Amino acid sequence: MLALSSPPVLAVTIHPDSEVASAAVARTIAELIRQRQAEGRPAVLGLATGSSPTRVYEELVRLHREEGLSFRNVVSFNLDEYYPMPPDSLQSYVRFMREYLFDHVDIQPENVHIPDGTLPQEQVAEFCRQYEARIQAVGGIDLQLLGIGRTGHIGFNEPGSGPQSRTRLITLDHITRTDAAADFYGEENVPRRALTMGVGTILEARRIVLLAWGEGKAAVIKRMVEGEPSDSVPATYLQQHPRVDVVLDEAAGAELTERKTPWLAGVPCHWPDEALVRKAVTWLARRLEKPILKLTDEDYNENGLSELLAESGRAYSINIRVFNQLQHTITGWPGGKPDADDTHRPERAAPFPKRVLIFSPHPDDDVISMGGTLLRLVEQGHEVHVAYQTSGNIAVFDDETLRFAEFVADYDAAFRLDEQPAENLYHRVADFLKNKAPGQVDSPEVQQIKGLIRRGEAKAACRYAGIPDDRAHFMDLPFYETGRVRKKPIGEEDIRLTMELLHQIRPQQIYAAGDLSDPHGTHRVCLAAIFEAVRRLKAAGTDWLPDCWVWLYRGAWQEWDIDQIEMAVPLSPDELTRKRRAIFKHQSQKDRPLFPGADQREFWQRSEARNRTTAKIYDQLGLAEYEGIEAFVRWVF
Known part of the structure; x- marks a missing residue:
């Protein structure tokens, strides 16, 4: 506190x-x-x-x-x-x-x-x-x-x-x-x-x-x-x-x-803290719109950072130190580069290939938030699994549900596959949706259809990325399955299911959504379930856990601050396009998602804008210029 x-x-x-x-x-x-x-x-x-x-x-x-x-x-x-x-x-x-x-x-x-x-x-x-x-x-x-x-x-x-x-x-x-x-x-x-x-x-x-x-x-x-x-x-x-x-x-x-700029508030700063130094220097460079290596003693003295300069020496030495720290966050090998010196790389070279588990709170967060990194992990030969923590069934429009129920009925009528025609299902769904009041909880049948729609889209995105069907895991955590935007608190069953999946896969890399700006709270609960599961496994002395690293990505709402980023995965124009195509597999969220939040843009638009903005900041600070960058922060447990 x-x-x-x-x-x-x-x-x-x-x-x-x-x-x-x-x-x-x-x-x-x-x-x-x-x-x-x-x-x-x-x-x-x-x-x-x-x-x-x-x-x-x-x-x-x-x-x-x-x-x-x-x-x-x-x-x-x-x-x-x-x-x-x-x-x-x-x-x-x-x-x-x-x-x-x-x-x-x-x-x-x-x-x-x-x-x-x-x-x-x-x-x-x-x-x-x-x-x-x-x-x-x-x-x-x-x-x-x-x-x-x-x-x-x-x-x-x-x-x-x-x-x-x-x-x-x-x-x-x-x-x-x-x-x-x-x-x-x-x-x-x-x-x-x-x-x-x-x-x-x-x-x-x-x-x-x-x-x-x-x-x-x-x-x-x-x-x-x-x-x-x-x-x-x-x-x-x-x-x-x-x-x-x-x-x-x-x-x-x-x-x-x-908190953000304590040196401007007269708060004593502990300048040997490298994280604080990095925060101050990147802030100064962005404030003055100068590359880090062009910052001068005068820039530090005139912008509230004279104490940093006095304790750390000339601007040049501070600039070089922070520039190198940022340079070392960039890697095109998010799973680690085999047979390489990993002293200054964000990820370990060994073991290679790795078993990778990507947790996705909703059925599209994986490709929206880290689709480029996901594609690269697959291409570089890692065993990539994706765990969809919730069904996402409340985020499907009713008319989309009716369309799928109608398809099942028409298919059944054409091929007569069932003694009880699926047309009955269609009429039940149609009658319910016709009489549904605003805000009313969907019937179990409607919830199930909406969940299947999102599950099918997630499978399609995985196939596009080269992930086999048996490496897509649908957890359907109980806290989410209320049929309402308001969810239950995290429960023991949510944690148990998470622990079981971790035991099953025994990953050497975990990716999880650290996006606390999610306005509906689902990301927070999903992350809490992962954290608690990992803590319990650690307390139990689980043998594979010491070899596992956890990386946190952000979702559609906000990116990590530049001084927080510990792994930056650059994306080429082609990779950004392929990421967009993976997002497009989630057709029920295309054009207009049901719950867009305060930002009315589509998720792919937000994602690309965020990736390009991060790349632009790296470029403005004097580092290499890329089309886009996906950013991660490591959680040390």
């Missing part, structure tokens, strides 16, 4: 990951509840929804079940709710709170308050007035839990919301609706309005705890902590509150000046 010195009113704490951070926040809430119990008073909590607080609620449930934490004296007020919204809808925050917290603890139903998304519009204003009055009647909120949106909204207080705003009906920003599209199976199904506590209401809480996880929140966290208070970023008004705790994981805090 690292505490940062921020503006006096914002206490920023960065934890190693969201699990540790969530547990710490849950303990803080539990301490408040117990303190109020000892005083014979209610503990009044303001509660948030969304992905950020889910682990906090899970830990509170654990504290209730295992350590006797009672919620009988808790009074809760939720921040917001979509409008209109039936309470039993999959997307309802009433349902969210029941599933994650209220149904698992002993809170009194009469003490639970959530904005009512079912009210006629003419009653909304009076309800909002009464909501404020109820908060005041119990003495105000003791602790308000918050998340933060990419627009800087807290609750549903979108840009334009001032510090005097109260509980009200508000129109949602386009970005907010885009971010919510996955939960509603399409942006067109997202309500355009919501009920929310106002910024002024939030600021009246005695204590505020704001949570943010992942790289996707890093930019807005920087604006909230370091920017001037402004209606354009409502979260900046938290700077005016006397007691705000900003609780982050490493990724969410990455853009804060004290």
